[in-house]
Amino acid sequence: MIKGVIFDVDGTLVDSVDLHAAAWQEAFRHFGQETDFAEVRSQIGKGGDQLLPVFIPPNRLEQIQGEIEKFRHDLFKDKYLSQVRAFPHVPDLFNRVRGNGRRIVLASSAKADELAAYKRIAGIDGLTDAETSSDDADKSKPHPDIFVAALDRVGLEPHQAVVVGDTPWDAKAANKAGIAMIGVLCGGFAEADLRDAGCVQIFRDPEDLWRNLEGSLLLKD
Numbered sequence: 001m002i003k004g005v006i007f008d009v010d011g012t013l014v015d016s017v018d019l020h021a022a023a024w025q026e027a028f029r030h031f032g033q034e035t036d037f038a039e040v041r042s043q044i045g046k047g048g049d050q051l052l053p054v055f056i057p058p059n060r061l062e063q064i065q066g067e068i069e070k071f072r073h074d075l076f077k078d079k080y081l082s083q084v085r086a087f088p089h090v091p092d093l094f095n096r097v098r099g100n101g102r103r104i105v106l107a108s109s110a111k112a113d114e115l116a117a118y119k120r121i122a123g124i125d126g127l128t129d130a131e132t133s134s135d136d137a138d139k140s141k142p143h144p145d146i147f148v149a150a151l152d153r154v155g156l157e158p159h160q161a162v163v164v165g166d167t168p169w170d171a172k173a174a175n176k177a178g179i180a181m182i183g184v185l186c187g188g189f190a191e192a193d194l195r196d197a198g199c200v201q202i203f204r205d206p207e208d209l210w211r212n213l214e215g216s217l218l219l220k221d
Contacts, residue, residue, distance in 0.1 A: 001160070001220070001221050002102060002160060002161065002162055002217065002218060002219070002220045002221075003101075003102060003103060003156055003160045003161065004102060004103040004104070004105060004129075004151075004154050004156045004160060004161040004162075005097055005102050005103070005104050005105070005161065005162055005163075005164060005218055006105045006106075006107050006147060006150045006151075006161055006162070006163045006164070006174075006179065007104065007105070007106055007107070007163075007164050007165075008045075008107060008108060008163070008164065008165035008166060008167070008170050009106055009107075009108040009110060009115065009118050009122075010044070010045070010108060010109070010110060010118070010166075010187075011044070011045065011165075011166035011167060011184075011186065011187025011188070011189075012087075012164060012165055012166045012170075012184055012186070012187060012206070013086065013087060013090050013118065013122045013124070013206060014084050014085065014086050014087065014118050014121055014122055015084065015085050015086070015087060015186070016080075016084045016118075017041065017044050017045075017166075017187050017188055018041065018188075019076070019080040019081075019083055019084060020044045020076065020080075021037055021040045021041035021044055022037070022080065023072055023075050023076040023079070023080050024040050024044075024051065024072055025037055025040050026075060027068055027071050027072040027075055028040070028055060028056075028068075030068075030071060031064060031067075031068050031071075033055060033056060035055055039055075040055070041188070044167065044187075045109065045141055045165075045166070045167030045168070045169035045170060045187075046109065046140055046141055046142065046169050047109040047134045047137070047139075047140025047141065048065075048068075048069045048072065048134075048140070049065075049139060049140050050139065050140050050141070050142070050143070050169075052065055052068065052069070056068075073111060073114075076114070077113070077114070081114070081117055084117075084118070084121055085121070086121050086122040086123060087122075087186055087205050087206050087207065088205070088206070088207045089206055089207040089210045090122045090123065090124060090206045091122070091123045091124055091127060092207075092210050093206045093207075093209055093210035093213075094124050094127040094128070095127065096210060096213055097213070097218060098127065100213075100218075100219055102218060103129040103130075103154050103156075104127065104128045104129055105128065105129060105130045105131060105132065105150040105151075105153055105154055105161075106119070106128055106130075106131035106132070106150075107131070107132045107146045107147055107149070107150040107163075108131075108132070108133055108134070108146070109133075109134050109137075109140045109141055109146065110133055110134060111133060111134055111135065112133045112135050114133075115131060115133045119131075129153075129154055130150065130153035130154050131153075132146055132149045132150045132153060133146075134146070136149045137149060141167075141169040141170060141172070141173040142168075142169040142172035142173045142176070143173060143176070144173045144174070144176035144177035145173075146173065147163060147173055147174055147177040147179055148177050151177070151179075158177055158178035158179045159178070161179050162179065162180050162181065162182060162217045162218055162220075163179050163180070163181040163182070164181070164182045164184065164209070164218075165181060165182075165183065165184070166183065166184050166185070166186060166187025166188075166189060166194075167187055167189050167194075168189060168193050168194060168196070168197035169197075170183075171183065171194060171197035171198040171199050172197050172198065174198065175197075175198040180200050180217055181198060181199050181200060182199065182200065182201045182202070182203065182209070182216060182217055182218070183195070183199035183201070183202045183203070184202070184203050184204065184205055184206065184208075184209065185202065185203070185204050185205065186204065186205035186206070200217060201216060201217055203216070
């Protein structure tokens with residue numbers, strides 16, 4: 001029986017993927033690295049530890065990783081965070097999931113302060129049982145660390161939980177943790193890519209999942 005639902009946040013509960021891509025692209029430019037927006041966007045869902053090596057040569061990355069991550073974090077908070085909006089019916093979805101006896105855990109590659117802001121934006125303060133952020137994982141997605149930490153927070157085994165996320169990186173991390181995943185398309189990743197990465201079910205967005213909850217893995221006995 002499914003006892004817990006682990007929700008990704010960026011691109012799943014809040015519309016932030018393009019904003020993160022823009023912030024990373026601006027940060028790269030600040031450090032003299034030109035990048036293509038679409039290529040950066042395709043990597044969103046990873047934390048900085050996994051995203052940066054895609055664009056920065058290893059010898060240079062060792063010198064600037066901490067500096068560029070701090071710059072990106074501050075830039076996003078100051079310039080882009082105010083533009084983040086919640087997808088419709090996220091609180092309704094959470095209330096229905098909780099009403100069916102499932103525990104809810106947030107698992108995000110964001111920093112803890114960004115995650116707190118997202119909870120306010122999505123209107124889900126008080127509707128979660130636990131949360132994990134990049135601070136709780138040695139390696140970010142597609143490594144499974146963040147989802148393993150989420151399971152530990154609520155004392156569940158992998159077969160007792162389902163992940164809801166929007167990126168292939170979420171799916172790869174969930175699969176490595178042994179957890180089934182539902183994909184949502186609102187993050188802008190292709191359905192075929194989500195299925196190829198291991199998603200078992202696909203829904204349009206949180207509203208679609210809310211309206212069709214009975215047919216989802218979340219209510220599997």
